[in-house]
Each structure stands twice: as structure tokens, then as C-alpha cells.
Amino acid sequence: MQSIQQWLPFLIPIIVLQLALMIFALIDLARRERTRGPKWLWVVIIVLGELIGPILYFVIGQEEE
């Protein structure tokens, strides 16, 4: 267990970046009137998909207004 605590500080910036990407995706989703596919599904994909979820949303999910 001690070894895990040793590398936790190194993980913090990585987790912050991942969370930031997730939040940006969710904000964009909330503001958008229409998306390709149901909105609730995109919320699930963005939140559970780690890095891949927000990427898929930004590349596929956004519908131009």
C-alpha cells in the first residue's frame, strides 16, 4: 500500500486533466440543443468513457447548430 501512496501525487495532474475534459464535454452537451443520438446516452458515454468518452462526443456527438 505504501507504494501506491508514493505515486498518488503524480496521478493528481492526470486526473485533473481527465476531469477537465469530461466537464468541458458535459458543459458543451448541456448548451447544445441537438446532438446525434439521445443526450442521456452521451452523458453516460462522457462520464464512464474516461478519455475516450469525451473524444467520441466531440468528434461524433456534436450536431452543428
Next chain:
Amino acid sequence: MGFFVALRKELLEQWRSYRLLVVVIVFTVFGLLSPLIARFMVEFFKLLPNGEQIAQIIPPPTVADAITQYLKNLSQSGVILALLLTMGAVAQEKDKGTAAMMLVKPLARGAFLGAKFAALSLTFALSIVLAGAGAYYYTLLLFQPLPLGGWLALNGLLLLFILVYVAVTLLCSTIARSPVVAAGLAVALVALLGAVGALPGVGEYLPGRLLTWGAAVAGGGAGTGWPAAGVSLGIVVTALVGAWLLFERQEL
């Protein structure tokens, strides 16, 4: 409307659609994660049942492992993002009719394509700078300082490697009518490039060699990959010129 106006529009578009942010964050995450994975791989194994024994056979991690991880993660995510971001570049604008709208204004088609490629190149270059800085810092903390010149060379080669895929996908996006077809074409070309590279002696001349060259340079070793660099540049130029010639003849 000239090249720089089109470039400004492209960059603004990448900013507004969060695509710039996506590449920057994904690259920086992998830049930071790579030395960390290399350093703590043994610790991960120790957490598994019977992991202690596995951990004993694994040699202690070195800075070379950090470089290998970095190249593997960045090149893989780089190729995927190059395809995803570029596949719609021309095809989507043709599909929606926005390309026709843009080009009604006196915007040369070459400038239209050039601005797309330049904007994507800048996005990947910025992302590699941040990923490279992050990985350099974490490698310094977890292992030892890397030779700066070699590290810069590695990242330059990584950028060229990714730009090959951007250029090829841009050509596919020009050929195809829809982004999905463009992506399919690009994936087929990437697979073909991989298959050809597996032939004995051929890999030396293909973009993949840029990565092994970069690893050697960053590790302080020597080795050349100039033929591969020449071929990679050749692919970029051929794909861009091909896309331009084709685009000039297309009905929008």
C-alpha cells in the same frame, strides 16, 4: 479570401469545437502517464495475486522504458486522433454544402486545403510540445534527466509521423463524400502501410522507422532514419498535392 483568413477560421473552429483542447489534453495525459507507467509497472504487478514472483523476474525500469512508453502511447493516440479529426475536414464540408459556400468567395481551393492542414499541424505541434514537456518533467522526477537535444529530436520525429497520417486522411477526406467513408479509406491505407512495413527491409523506409529512430536519439544512442524521414515528407507532400489536384476538379 486568402490562406491566412482561412487558417484563422480553421483555428477558431478547432477552438470552438473543443477539438484543440481534446488533442492537447489527451496528449498531455499520455505524456505524463507514460513515464509513470514505466516506473511503476513492477508495483502494479505486485498488487496481483502471485505478483511478487512476477515482479522479481521483471528487470528494474529504466529511462529507456519511459521513452518506449511515451512513443507507443503518443503514436497510437496520435494516429487515432489524426484520423478522427481529419476525416471530416473536407468530406463533411462537401456533405453539408459549407465548402461550396466558403468557395463562392474568392478563396482558392489550395488555400482552403492548406489552411486545414496547417491548422491541424499547429494543433498537433502544440499538443506534442505540452506532452513532451510533461513527459520530460515526470521522467526527470522518476528517473533521470533526458538529453534535451535528443528529446527535442524525438518529438520532432513524432510530429512528422503524425502529420503523415493527417495528410493521408486529408487526401481520403477529399476523395470521399462523407467523413465515415474517408475514415474507412484512411484506416485501409494505414493497414496497408503497416502490412508493407512488415516486409523484410521495407520498414526502414516507412514512417514507423521515425519512432525507433527517435527512441535511439533520445536514449543518447546513434542511428539514422533519414530515408524514412524523406519518404515520410514525400508522403505528406504527395498526399497534399494529390488532394489539391483532386479538389480542383470536384463539383461542390
